[in-house]
Amino acid sequence: MAWGWELLRAFVGTIIIFSAVAFIAVMFGVLLERKISAWMQSRLGPKHVGPQGLLQTLADTVKLLQKENIVPARADRTIFASAVVIVPLAALLDYVVIPFGTTRSGPLIFRDLNIGVLYFAATSSLVVIGILMAGWGSNNKYALIGGLRSAAQMVTYEIPIGLCLVTVALMAGSLSTVTIVNGQQHLWYVVAQPVAFLIFLIAAIAEVNRVPFDLVEAESELVAGYFSEYSGMRFALFQLGEYGEMFAMAAMAVTLFLGGWRGPVLPPVLWFVIKLYALIFVFMWVRWTYPRFRIDQMLNFSWKVLIPVSVLNLVVTAFFVVAVHR
Amino acid sequence: MSGEAIAFYLLAAVTLASAVVVVTTGNIVHAAAALVPSFLGVTGLYILLNAEFVAGIQVLIYAGAITVLILFAIMLTEGGTGLAGRQRNEQAAAGAAVAAAIAILLVAVAGRTTWTPEPGTLPSYTPGAIGQSFLRQNILVFEGTSIVLLVSLMGAIMIARREE
Numbered sequence: 001m002a003w004g005w006e007l008l009r010a011f012v013g014t015i016i017i018f019s020a021v022a023f024i025a026v027m028f029g030v031l032l033e034r035k036i037s038a039w040m041q042s043r044l045g046p047k048h049v050g051p052q053g054l055l056q057t058l059a060d061t062v063k064l065l066q067k068e069n070i071v072p073a074r075a076d077r078t079i080f081a082s083a084v085v086i087v088p089l090a091a092l093l094d095y096v097v098i099p100f101g102t103t104r105s106g107p108l109i110f111r112d113l114n115i116g117v118l119y120f121a122a123t124s125s126l127v128v129i130g131i132l133m134a135g136w137g138s139n140n141k142y143a144l145i146g147g148l149r150s151a152a153q154m155v156t157y158e159i160p161i162g163l164c165l166v167t168v169a170l171m172a173g174s175l176s177t178v179t180i181v182n183g184q185q186h187l188w189y190v191v192a193q194p195v196a197f198l199i200f201l202i203a204a205i206a207e208v209n210r211v212p213f214d215l216v217e218a219e220s221e222l223v224a225g226y227f228s229e230y231s232g233m234r235f236a237l238f239q240l241g242e243y244g245e246m247f248a249m250a251a252m253a254v255t256l257f258l259g260g261w262r263g264p265v266l267p268p269v270l271w272f273v274i275k276l277y278a279l280i281f282v283f284m285w286v287r288w289t290y291p292r293f294r295i296d297q298m299l300n301f302s303w304k305v306l307i308p309v310s311v312l313n314l315v316v317t318a319f320f321v322v323a324v325h326r
Numbered sequence: 327m328s329g330e331a332i333a334f335y336l337l338a339a340v341t342l343a344s345a346v347v348v349v350t351t352g353n354i355v356h357a358a359a360a361l362v363p364s365f366l367g368v369t370g371l372y373i374l375l376n377a378e379f380v381a382g383i384q385v386l387i388y389a390g391a392i393t394v395l396i397l398f399a400i401m402l403t404e405g406g407t408g409l410a411g412r413q414r415n416e417q418a419a420a421g422a423a424v425a426a427a428i429a430i431l432l433v434a435v436a437g438r439t440t441w442t443p444e445p446g447t448l449p450s451y452t453p454g455a456i457g458q459s460f461l462r463q464n465i466l467v468f469e470g471t472s473i474v475l476l477v478s479l480m481g482a483i484m485i486a487r488r489e490e
Contacts, residue, residue, distance in 0.1 A: 003329025079359060114452075118382035125390030129362055132397045136355055144401065151398045155391065175453065 013110050017095045025247035026240045027057040033284055040288045067232035072139055075229065079137030084234045086130030091244030093123040097177050098251045101261040101269035107178045108261075108269065116177040117165045120252055121158070124207065127245060128154040131226050134238070138229035146225025149295060150209065156302040157206040157213075163310035164200040167193060167317050168256045181260030190257040195313045197257045199306055204249040205283060206298070208242065212290040213298055250279040334374060341367030358396045365389040379453055 031046065031054065038045030046053030071080060097116040099109040113119050128151055135147020169175050171192065172183035183189075190197045206213035222228070227238045254260060254275045263271035293301070340363055347360040365388040372381035460468045 003333070006329075076353075076355070079355065082359070113378065115378045115382045118379065118386065122382050122385035122390060125386055125394075126362075128394050129359070129389070129397070132394065132401070133355075133359055136397070136401055148398065148401055151394050155394060155398075158390075 013096075014092070017092050017110070021092060021095065021244045021247070022240060026243040027061065029243045029247065029280065030057045030060075030239070032280070033287075036281070036284045037288045040285075061236060064236040065233055069234055070229075070231045072229050075139045076137045079133045080229075083130045083134035083137055084230070084237050086133065087127055087241030088237050088244060090123055090126035090130060091241045091248060093126070094120055094245070094248035094252070096123075098248070098255060099178050099181055099260055100251075101267070101272050107181075109178060112176055112178045115175050117169050117175045117180070117256075120177075120248075121162055121165055124161075124245065124248065125154070125158055127241065130241070134230070135226040138226070140229050142222040143226050143228045146222050146228070150226060152295070152299060153206060153209070153213065156299055157203045157306075160199050160203040160302060160306040160310045161207060163307070163314050164196045164203070165256070167196045167310070167314050170314070170317055170321050173321075177255050177260075181255055181262065184259040184262060188257065188259040188262075193257065193313070193317070195309065196317075197253070199310050199313070200253055200257065201279075201282070203302070203306060204253060205286060206302070208246045208249055208283075210246065210283060211287040212293050214292060246283060247276070247280065250276055250283065253279055330374060333370070337367045337370040337374070340364075341371070354400055355397065358393060358400060361393050361396070362389050365393070379456060 034056070035045045035053075037043075046056035049055045049059045071077060096110045097113050097119050099107045099112070101108040131150045131154075132147045135143045135145075135150070138144070168180060168189055171189060172180040174180065174183075180189075227235060230238060251272075254272065258275045258279075261268035261272040263274075266274075344360045344363040344367070348357045348364060351357050351360065365384060369381045369384045369389070372378075372384060
């Protein structure tokens, strides 16, 4: 009954990943975002629910759960409802290959796939299908424009992300995330590959649709973009997908460039969390500091700057890797 | 029935059922969206065959890129709905005949092949092995594909430039 065991493991794993992402990444992430934005703008932020406003997002979630699900009259009901499932699911799938730390019996990871990095690229590219379906299914011009922008943006920014992943895989000689972390025992790849790290960070911000690349949901032009028409728990699920994807991207950046769980004195899991939240802070810092790009500027920036630079970086890295191995 | 067989039948059912939706639905966006479960079912079959790398590429290219491009193209035409165009034509009979012919051919070939029942050693599907085969045995096919892609890329640029 090996497969029955495997099925049970997958079931339990899904529940664990879902609740961890929902509580740690999304609820705490939203609170952090509001607190950090308040701090940057000399405000107080949420303050009333719980100590220092800690329970604010929990209260918001309960509120959203109770709200009515409104479907626009001329929306395509099948597409409208199924888009809600795809976005958070694609975000949750990312977490399968992220190593959070080590225990005595080996690395703390749901499954150390031998195609880990490729798997991450593949699952994170599924989000855009959900976004396109949400935009089209809503039967709303703002939602549709948001969906189309998202497709153009994600297809464009997947390429530099993919090239950075390949560069790191070349350095480590493996696609497995655990092997990549083990390869950074002496030197973090952020030191060896600063250009790839910078490109990955920029492209990751674009891939998760955050300012300065948030044209998908630009409030001042598109209401809320592709999820304008969603209400209640469906809206909350899109938020879960977005924040889940952001945390997954940050966790992948930690794994690939910042030595994963490695660090002195403190336990490995704690190191991972510290590095993860440091990167999340950078994401939020960027969001509340920079104005939004125009869509043509953004696409040009990827095609004419990021992609050529990352291809060049890949070729140079490949040359050095081959030269060292010879 | 072993777990592997159950998984195979489930995946095959998902693949075929969504493929039927793709060809029969009257709504072109539904057809494009139904491609996703079909592609993911095929991915599962690849994983059952221990071809993880091919499975990863299948999701990345087909589910993540091709479907998105199809949806994108539909939404850019006809005021973004894609519902005005007719989804059927008068060639259903010819199409059915061709499909039946291919099915007969496949069944005949599968019936005549001697399948080795005992497990053998799998060919390696690692990225390294695939790269080696691209640049050694299959280099002609590989380069041929690149030329086809290059030509279609140039064609797209030509069409886009003419409109300006």
